[in-house]
Amino acid sequence: MTGSDRATTPPGTGGAGTTPAAAGVTTAVVVGAGLAGLTAATGLAARGVDVTVLEARERVGGRTHGLPVAPGHQVDAGAAYLGERHTELLALVKDLGLDTTPTTMLGAGRFLLGREDTTRDGRFPPxxxxxxxxxxxxxxxxxxxxxxxxxxxxxxxxxxxxxxxxxxxxxxxxxxxxxxxxxxxxxxxxxxxxxxxxxxxxxxxxxxxxxxxxxxAFEGGAQQDRIAGGAHQVCERLAGRLGARVRLGEAVHAVHQDEDGVTVHSTGGAYRAKVAVIALPPLPADAVQYRPAPPVRRAGERTARGCAVKATLVYPEPLWRAHGLSGWSVNAEGPLLSTVDDSPADGGVGVLTGFITGNEARRFGALGPREQRTAVVEQAARVFPMLPPPTGLHITDWVNERYSQGCYAALRGPGDWLRYGPTLTAPHRRVHWAGTETSTEYFGLMEGAVRSGHRVVAEVLARG
Incomplete structure (x- = not known):
């Protein structure tokens, strides 16, 4: 199938709110259907740019991901929290007709730190x-x-x-x-x-x-709220506005430029456009072949994957609350280095989210599924001995996830900022870069991803 065949995509979003595209920028291919890519795509489409979004996974959302835990209930297996300073994300949530719900932190925390096994009010460790x-x-x-x-x-x-x-x-x-x-x-x-x-x-x-x-902080801080029903809904609703312009299961492997435009090659074919937006984390972005090659790569030998694994423990209801506990814990030994109450607001099901991070996430990710489940359940019993075994357990391993290669964000190692920082957002001819790792505001957070999408829209429209 030829590039011109694949480039015939539905028009921009249109409607009364559509404004003319910048002169010369009539088409764009966005690589990645996470928060950054879909924010950029919907922003460009609303301004008359004909947009195609290519996503390697069979779902949208990137590092946001909804996990069904009970009928009618989903929780966040990926990015989850937001606060009042996350103004662009909050505006987007409101525009999409979604609501937020407070992160519940009432009650005492549990702390297993060395020889200490302590229950005390609040989150400050003993x-x-x-x-x-x-x-x-x-x-x-x-x-x-x-x-x-x-x-x-x-x-x-x-x-x-x-x-x-x-x-x-x-x-x-x-x-x-x-x-x-x-x-x-x-x-x-x-x-x-x-x-x-x-x-x-x-x-x-x-x-x-x-x-x-x-x-x-939770109250008054960056972890104050969650999006009711799950953060994945933001991307799902943004994708809904784009319809068939979002193409799933199309992993991009090459981006070639010439004087007239850019050709994006995916497992589904070749797409021709005036510009391309690469909305991928640095490590997956570097796996794409660029011709001509960028003067500086997106990542280096010391750039590491964000080391996060989420363990979602499901109970019939938030049983720990009856014991005066908040669900918060901090533990010196893994796999669960901390836990938090992520139960839906109506309390119809109880959810403890366990965070496995840093080097512990690498060690845990190397275990087999049965070993992982045993380790989590046994530790949950030590941390919360008053609770029965969970009725459900879900492991979301972001370290070994193929298309994200880590979460919350890529980790800049020694020398990375001096070498790669100056070209963090600089377009490579017709290629623009988006993603939370390209935002110096709220880097690694959903807010950073949304802001990077807005920045790219402004860059593309300013090409003239």
Whole structure:
């Protein structure tokens, strides 16, 4: 099938809200049907650009994914949380007719940290408060110094981008409680093992998300709410506006440019357009063959996959609440390094989400399915001995997921920001880049993905 055959796609969204496309930009192919790609595609289509979206999976959503846990109930197996500062995502949620629901955090937390087995109110672990305060003060100093618009221009960037977070902790953290808590904190915030990321990336990520306290908070913070019924609905409704222009099961393997346009080659054929938008994480984006090749790749040898596995434990109802527990736990040993109550608002089913992050996620991902289930159920029994075994258990392994290659986001290793940062968003001729990893605001979050989609729309329309 020829490129011209495949390029005959339905027109843009049209309707009363449609405005003329920028001169010369009449067609676009968007690669990736996650939040960034679909935000870009619907934005371009609404402005008269004829858009085709190619998605390798047999579903839309990217790193958002709905998991059925009971009749009429789905929970988030991928990205889930949002807060009041996530203004672009909240506007999109409202426009799509969706609602948010608060993340429930009433009751005591459970903490299994070393020899400690403690139940106490709130989320603060039963560790030395002075040591943890010193840890957060040092992190605050690092984050405050980062150039959010251009991390590679941060004062002392060369040193900070060479040093790993693990090496920094070895030098700076002297109290055993701070050393114990630091990798747990970094796993929860970034899905990172400290050895995988540079200090510059760690500091940038924490500041980009709104600062340590905002990023780490439920009430009033970045984890305050969830999208009722699941975050995957955002992409499903955006795709619904595009209809047949979204083509599933079409993995893109090559993007070729010439003076007149771009040809995107997928498992379904070749698509001809004026521009292409690559809305893929850095590692999958680098697996595409580009001709001509970009001057700088999207990732390097030290760029790592975001190390997150979600274990979804299902109960008839949120049984822990009857015991005065919030469902929150922090654990020094895996696989479940933390848990949170992700039950639907009506309480019709109980859901504990367990987070397996950092190096523990790699270790867990190497186990067989039976070993994984046994490890999760046995640990849940230790953390919540008052609960019966779960009636359902679902494992979502993002580390080994073929098309995302990690979650929450790619991890920038030593040297990555200095080498790849300056070309993070720069178009490669007719190719534009989207995705949460291209956003210096709310990097790694759904908000960052949406903002990157808006940026690409503005770039494409400005081509003239």
């Amino acid at each position: 560790l030395n408060a002075v040591a943890l305060g010193d840890l957060f003060e040092q992190l605050d100093v690092l984050t405050a110094a980062v150039r959010l618009d251009a991390p590679w221009l941060t004062p002392d960037a060369a040193r900070l981008d060479t040093l790993t977070a693990a090496a920094w902790a070895d030098r700076q953290l002297t109290h055993p409680d701070a050393r114990l808590f630091f990798p747990l904190f970094l796993g929860e915030m970034m899905a990172a093992d400290p050895a995988d990321v540079s200090v510059l990336h760690m500091a940038f990520y924490l500041r980009s998300g709104g600062g340590i306290r905002y990023l780490n």
